[in-house]
Amino acid sequence: MQLYDTLTRGKQELPPAPGPVRMYTCGPTVYQRIHIGNARPFVISMWLRRWLAERGYDVTLVENITDVNDKIYDAAPGQSAALAAQAAQWYLEDTERLGLGRPDHEPKATETIPEIVGLIEELVRGGFAYEAGGDVYFRVARFPDYGRLSGQRLDQLEDDEDPSQLKEDPRDFALWKATKEGEDTAWDSPWGRGRPGWHIECSAMAEKFLGPTFEIHLGGLDLVFPHHENERAQSQAAGREFAQLWMHNGMLEFVGEKMSKSVGNVASLHDVLERWGRETILVYFLTGHWSKPVDFSEDTMEAARARVESFREVFRGASEPAREGEWERLVAALDDDFNTPEALALMHGWRDHDLLRRALDIFGLASLAEEQEAPSEIVKLAKRRQEARAARDWDEADRLRAEIEAAGWEARDAAEGFQLVPR
RNA sequence: GGCGCCGUGGCCGAGUGGCUAGGCAGAGGCCUGCAAAGCCUCGUACACCAGUUCGAUUCUGGUCGGCGCCUCCA
Numbered sequence: 001m002q003l004y005d006t007l008t009r010g011k012q013e014l015p016p017a018p019g020p021v022r023m024y025t026c027g028p029t030v031y032q033r034i035h036i037g038n039a040r041p042f043v044i045s046m047w048l049r050r051w052l053a054e055r056g057y058d059v060t061l062v063e064n065i066t067d068v069n070d071k072i073y074d075a076a077p078g079q080s081a082a083l084a085a086q087a088a089q090w091y092l093e094d095t096e097r098l099g100l101g102r103p104d105h106e107p108k109a110t111e112t113i114p115e116i117v118g119l120i121e122e123l124v125r126g127g128f129a130y131e132a133g134g135d136v137y138f139r140v141a142r143f144p145d146y147g148r149l150s151g152q153r154l155d156q157l158e159d160d161e162d163p164s165q166l167k168e169d170p171r172d173f174a175l176w177k178a179t180k181e182g183e184d185t186a187w188d189s190p191w192g193r194g195r196p197g198w199h200i201e202c203s204a205m206a207e208k209f210l211g212p213t214f215e216i217h218l219g220g221l222d223l224v225f226p227h228h229e230n231e232r233a234q235s236q237a238a239g240r241e242f243a244q245l246w247m248h249n250g251m252l253e254f255v256g257e258k259m260s261k262s263v264g265n266v267a268s269l270h271d272v273l274e275r276w277g278r279e280t281i282l283v284y285f286l287t288g289h290w291s292k293p294v295d296f297s298e299d300t301m302e303a304a305r306a307r308v309e310s311f312r313e314v315f316r317g318a319s320e321p322a323r324e325g326e327w328e329r330l331v332a333a334l335d336d337d338f339n340t341p342e343a344l345a346l347m348h349g350w351r352d353h354d355l356l357r358r359a360l361d362i363f364g365l366a367s368l369a370e371e372q373e374a375p376s377e378i379v380k381l382a383k384r385r386q387e388a389r390a391a392r393d394w395d396e397a398d399r400l401r402a403e404i405e406a407a408g409w410e411a412r413d414a415a416e417g418f419q420l421v422p423r
Numbered sequence: 424g425g426c427g428c429c430g431u432g433g434c435c436g437a438g439u440g441g442c443u444a445g446g447c448a449g450a451g452g453c454c455u456g457c458a459a460a461g462c463c464u465c466g467u468a469c470a471c472c473a474g475u476u477c478g479a480u481u482c483u484g485g486u487c488g489g490c491g492c493c494u495c496c497a
Contacts, residue, residue: 140494151426152492153426173495174494225492227495230494253490287436288437289436292436297435302447303434303446306447307445310447316461333437341438341444341445344446346444348446389456394456398458401457419459
């Protein structure tokens with residue numbers, strides 16, 4: 001099993017199965033409903049977990065919920081805790097509807113404060129961090145490997161505009177921030193009341209549930225710098241090996257532009273679920289390689305919807321024996337950097353119901369194999385139509401077909417009888 | 424300015440040093456009372472310019488274009 005690794009900029013081999021694969025995925029900062037782009041790392045993580053399990057690994061997946069953060073304070077001044085709780089609930093509900101199950105652990109930053117404080121204390125003790133005015137900062141200059149993950153050179157970073165005098169070095173970043181007026185959440189620490197900085201919570205949560213080293217760290221490409229660079233610096237400075245392999249999923253683009261709140265072109269996962277349904281969303285994500293950007297548009301979603309229908313058609317037809325080596329080809333595609341577009345192309349050629357259902361199930365799409373039963377009144381109309389056809393009363397048959405169609409179903413003439421398909 | 428990803432037929436999107444990707448859309452045909460679905464056939468694509476090579480869409484260099492990130496910001 002090979003996966004593309006950001007750190008080494010090449011495919012890395014996973015240890016051979018069987019064995020443990022510990023995965024950590026950067027989940028959402030909860031201050032609003034997540035958008036369809038935020039759903040991608042969740043979907044990829046769940047799929048990869050299922051695939052690795054299929055391949056004989058013992059997988060543990062942790063996906064955090066960051067529920068204390070500047071963005072949350074900004075979004076709900078004085079009431080950030082309530083907003084975070086609400087948005088976390090939305091996140092759980094929306095991702096639940098994808099029908100992929102849940103990660104093994106979904107810790108919240110606010111439930112990991114003791115571990116966060118402990119990790120910061122270690123860093124201070126080791127000289128990798130320093131307290132300044134109730135804040136604690138990471139001393140970037142003390143960690144020579146800083147910048148390796150993102151390929152950033154320290155001397156080339158843009159100048160920090162922040163006139164704050166607290167930092168020794170403008171490149172240093174906050175591990176702990178003293179509580180400020182208007183912030184409604186704060187915890188005691190050796191440096192006074194305050195709350196975690198942005199990156200430290202992931203280092204603490206990963207270690208709490210996975211230990212000092214783990215096989216895979218996953219997250220959006222936009223998190224490479226500074227978020228993951230900083231996570232890595234903190235944990236490694238504290239003596240942990242941390243992640244062995246870094247996966248960064250590509251962004252969703254909306255007419256050639258990244259989907260993001262600041263551009264105002266977001267589509268919430270909730271809304272997209274309402275509009276297109278879970279199966280179309282999952283097939284849509286299947287069409288692009290996880291590491292590459294994908295276009296999100298009416299056209300790309302419509303094409304995904306058509307693929308969904310085409311799989312359903314296969315199950316409406318007769319099962320045919322698979323050709324030699326079909327499953328092995330799927331395995332080869334997925335074992336090579338989890339190439340789902342290739343896997344999807346292979347599946348489109350399959351007519352063996354059992355094999356296809358098994359493959360689709362990896363991606364949470366076994367439901368495509370389920371027959372969709374028409375309500376009895378529709379079946380009655382179809383039977384009347386069948387009788388009209390037997391009597392060669394084509395006008396009546398066409399009228400009934402229109403009636404069935406108006407009710408949302410399509411009447412198809414079959415060799416014997418008829419078939420009803422939802423429109 | 425720095426780091427990185429990418430540019431494939433109408434659209435989306437894999438992949439490969441010479442051998443059919445796949446899907447959507449489109450054209451023709453078979454089937455059908457008419458349809459739908461299905462099946463068959465059809466598009467000689469790989470930004471541009473050099474170079475390496477017997478041969479490059481695939482390797483190397485450059486050009487142009489798009490996108491992400493460059494410390495609290497998505």
